[in-house]
Amino acid sequence: MLSLKNKNYKKLLKLNEKLGHYESILSLLYWDDRVCMNPKAAKYRGQQIAIITEYIHKQKTSKNYGKLIESISPEEYEKYSPEWVNIKWWKFEYERNIKIPPKLITKLSQLIPSSLQAWEQDKKEKKFKHLLPFLKKIIEINREMIEKWGYEEEPYEALVKGYEIDINPKQIEKIFTKLKEKLIPLIKKYKDKTETKTNLKNIKFEKEKLEQFCKYLVKKISNLDIRLDPTSHPFATAISPFDVRITTRYTNIESAIFGTLHELGHAIYDYYLPTDKYFGQPVSSSASLSIHESQSRFFENLIGRSLNFWNYFYDELIKYIPEVKKIKLEEFVKSINRIELQPIRTEADETTYNLHIIMRFNIEREIFNKNIKIQEIPELWNETFKEYFGYYPKDDSEGILQDIHWAESLFGYFPTYTLGNLIAAQIYNTLQNNIKTEEIEKGKFENIINFLKENIYLKGKTYTTQELVEKITNEKINPDHFIKYLEKKLQNI
Ligand SMILES: [Zn+2]
DSSP states (O other), rough: OHHHHHHHHHHHHHHHHHHHHHHHHHHHHHHHHHHHHOGGGGHHHHHHHHHHHHHHHHHHHHHHHHHHHHHOGGGOOOOTHHHHHHHHHHHHHHHHHTTHHHHHHHHHHHHHHHHHHHHHHHHTTTTSSSSSHHHHHHHHHHHHHHHOOOOOOTTTHHHHHHOOOOOOOHHHHHHHHHHHHHHHHHHHHGGGGOOOOOOOOOOOOOHHHHHHHHHHHHHHHHOOOOEEEEEESSOEEEETEEEEEEEOOOOSSSHHHHHHHHHHHHHHHHHHHHHHTTTTOOGGSSHHHHHHHHHIIIIIIITSHHHHHHHHHHHHHHOOOOOOOOOGGHHHHHHHTTOOOSSGGGGGTTTTHHHHHHHHHHHHHHHHSSOOGOOOHHHHHHHHHHHHHOOOOSSSSGTTOOOSSSTOOOOOOOOHHHHHHOOOHHHHHHHHHOOOOOOOGTOHHHHHHHHHHHHGGGGGGGOOOHHHHHHHHHHHOOTTHHHHHHHHHHHOO
16 A cells, blocks of 8 residues: 555656646747747737646645645655655745745736837847836846745845755855956967957858758767757757757858757757656756756867867868868867957857856846846946956947846846856866767767766756766866866867
């Protein structure tokens, strides 16, 4: 006979499996919205999404659900067992959810579509104006949520916790300060050296051919059937086990190829997560946003921007885009690694990218810890940018308006990008001691993917970010590996 705790655990499994299917439906609705839907239908799609999101939220905050959650505890199971992981995350999620009154959630979700519209308009007009009242309300709601969630050391911590449970802002500050101290001289030292006459962004191409090359890359690297479609903002999504899809944009060959490689890294991770075995359970989801981002950066940068990689794929690319022949291989590799102190984060190179994130982390922290006024944020942005990059952004579209995150109420999210970069380099360092990375030169990735599968993908959510990094590399997140990797590459190009 099943004990009560086992009975309740089984009930929770069943409920979450059902909600897992609802999540799949949501993912498909989002994918369809961004890839093929007529934009005129946006209002209806918004309602469909709202109905399903609300249903999931209601189920996960219901009295019945709460009773089941409260009746069991992870300690009753072996540490790191699937049961232990599931209960730990169900509890974390439930406790975070019920602290926020439904009214506040509705208020926030109703604000976001208009806030996004205002953001689009302001971006076109290059002036932070229409977004201001919405952002003001969004920040106020976030401050209210912080008070409800509670925190130990500083308010901003409660927001970061939504994405990383075992890394707080103080720890992030320590990592970022060390990183920044080493990045600034590195940029100075190599900036001029990486200047190139040619820019891949100006190479002429046939869109169909470029698309064919990107599809070839996906198959060649992953040996999986991953769908690739065009969108204005590249993304990866896992609809259900075995159904993982990515998108890229064909504005120029550089953004098409690296957009594909980035999203492919996310997709391979999603594909090999144990979602088929543990469908709808936390244990089968990714470890964290930082770990997810480390996998996209791994394929985009560590592999995709290396000379090894292009030693193999350069000739292949010429078959699809003959214009590339004009740029010699060495110049090509230099060009995809050039250092530019330009203002837009999404266009930043691998070396300067993290400066964009460190400044956003510091600004977000000030917004929530020091309660600064909304009107003061653009100036805070511009002054911080000047301090880091040496000049002022020319207008708000190059400043506070460039990212969508704040207009969407995503605060505390930015640091995961840089943590991902650092983790990718740290894991690559360990991987090199185990696997001959010369295989990349032969267009072979099987052993690399198997290493990642064994150490990261199949572990799902069993370990937290720091635990997982430590398990693989024998130390916690350490920015030195990233710096060493960059320096070695920049020296040789
Ligand atoms: Zn990503």
